[in-house]
Amino acid sequence: MVLSLAPTTMAPLPPVPAAARAVPGHNRWHPDIPGVAEVITGGSVRLECEGRPPGGEPVLCGPIVVIGAEAGDVIVVDVLGVGPPGGHPVPTGHPGVIGCAPAPHAVHTPSDAAPGGPAGAEGALLGRVRPGLAGYDQVAAQAVPTAARGREVGGCGIAPLTAGSRILLPVHARGAKLSVGDLHFPSRGALDCRTAALPGWIDLRINLTRRGIERFGITGPMLMPDPDTA
Template identity: 65%
Template sequence: MALVLPLAPLEPAARGVPGHDRWHPDIPAAAEVITGGSVRMDCPARAPGAEPVPCGPLVVVGAEPGDVIVVDVLGVGRADGRSARGGHPGLVGCAPDADTSCRAGVVPGGPAEGALPGRVAPGHPPYGRAAAEALRGGSRGRRIASCGIARLTAGSRILLPVHVRGAKLSVGDLHFPEPGAPDCRRASAPGWIDLRVNLTRQGVTRFRVTGPTLMPSPD
């Protein structure tokens, strides 16, 4: 019988973090989890026409580049606390490495206006670099998984290669489609997602996991 640790909600200070709409290794963690641990992440909604705003990043203690984290979706629900059987995130992933951010994330003309790099507030030394170098949603490539087709409902599993120390896992852009709906064209909505995280050492080499691997629930 598998041992499932009790869910550990984010600390109150972390729950108030508005999330981030850019991806960069310098974005500070909102909380941390040990391998085998479970966590509930509160996810905001995406404003119409805006970049998705995932919750996080979440540090996986002991994770190093070349490892793989195995993320199990335990449940998804609406902001009012109700579980939603068909609810799923629109994206999930680990922070990119600095070289990838520098190559693909720099926005011509300087820092992106209105960039929201988590806890890196304007005026703090890392803000200018994080805002300028961070990857936009459309530039994230295969390092961040888009879940619009593979609906990661409860019972799903995601394998994610680690690019930076601590992995810095983020997830969000929750959708709650109507039963039988063919896709997720409707706007995202605020809610929560429960995840269990396990760390696999050197999983990139051992299992040849070179990009996000999505394993939707068989149900």
Template identity: 30%
Template sequence: MPEVLFSVDQSKRFREQARLGHNRWHPDIPPVATVRPGSEFRLECREWFDGDIRNDDSAEDVRGVDLSIVHQLSGPIAVEGAEPGDLLVVDILDVGPVPQEEGPVAGQGWGYTGIFAKVNGGGFLTDHFPDAYKAVWDFHGQEATSRHLPGVRFTGITHPGLIGTAPSHDLLGTWNSREAELIATDPDAVPPLALPPNPENALLGALEGEQAEAAAREAARTAPPRENGGNQDIKNLTRGARIFLPVFVEGGKLSAGDLHFSQGDGEITFCGAIEMGGFLDLGVDLIKGGMETYGVTTNPVFFPGRVEPRYSEFLTFVGFSVDEEGRQHHLDSQLAYRRACLNAIAYLTKFGYAPEQAYLILGAAPIEGRFSGVVDIPNSCATVYLPTAIFDFDIHPSADGPQRADRGSCPKA
């Protein structure tokens, strides 16, 4: 096992750990450790809501969850010799739930998927699903099942939802400025258009006193992906993936967290993956001057992981850029993907699932989402590929009709 550079006691809250991580992006957060290029190490991770979501049959915890505490990030790790303009090469060697443990915290043999209430974060389909729901998943080796979603069993593509480097002060200012401009276009939007800096519940590693207070007022929230990587939620960043992350500060300051046992493309319920705590084994190296050399200046690039379930058959749902009221939009790929997801949900309800159950399945199972056509005016075409083998009944269309059955229910708040 690689050396553990960031350890987590799963019986304690994140801010009670012996070594503090962070839940905001800021260049002044000190590294918890420094490694040389070529090093391999382990980060232990707390699940993103720090144990607030419980293994029970109620969704009250999801409805009232406090978004100001996320994400719980392990790090930062500095890499010797890393300077602005370099590319940090990160290999994902291994990732998984809390090893050999069962307990009350996600990752200890179980995980969860949630639909956030519209008034508290919402999700991709929040206008159709404004209330909070939850599904709890049990882990069986590499497979997951849920008592709240009977008839479904699949192999997950375990991955860190969030991995990135620290921004520079200039880049942090750019983030805050452009996101503030967006918020100003509709400051009362529900859910909000973006999440501005919020000192409440900010955790900034070893920063203390006035320095911590000043940083908390400008530190960026970790919810969106940005130039530094961050919360990209890419399911194929799994074992065997190699990521090339831009370096904006001395040492790079690599952090990671938000581990997922499984996720569908898009993580469409927002809490759409199977969330868990666990461990992440990484290797790091450097490409000096790599940002300019390869033109990778505003984005990471990566090789996908080599480990994924071998589903060979998919039922594919198509969506176009025509909204639910029948209005035509021009090449709106986001809308097209939404319609493809809604079409898949409508289909699954014919087999006995409630719409929210189908929504949760699409968020957690390893579906594939694709922008299949983006040039043919006026309609973009997006597709959702649903693996047929994850169901213990036949979902193929046939002259006999769907095998409708009582599929239970998932908790609602």
């Protein structure tokens, strides 16, 4: 994954140079997966994400820490553009998965682990929490795969978040820890997310709303897709 941070902008961010800092992706969710960058409310970020073969688990970019975000808040994420590596924005491009880290109490407990080793260790990618590092086994055992989170995360299984779309995401852990990935570039009118995801970039603008869960009664992602593709 390659990322670039920039001030708020209404236009997609410029291409990220090859020398930009690369960081590992993740295919599990856990509040202890370290953030790879921070963004202030109103800021924008470009993430370059890996692809996924058919049937494979989504490899996500992030997590992005939203400064000041606490459990009970809501982040408002605007999709500014989606495109292939080094290419121009694709109008139908959209992420297959987007969401915030789960609450600490929502991850697997030690009693959930299978005998003989961590329940989620096989095939687990945990960003900067790598095998051999302190804490890897515990995080791998507790981490939750995307499929197990259900409607706690948004994505094209609900509606395609093409450029011009907005999604409201409840915050469950300090910093929100926003992750996104599994990018798709279908032909217009063919928004099927079961096909292989391709590598590419996505530009997002993020705003923080304090106590948004209580104020707006949001219990899960609230999608506002681009009306031209909804």
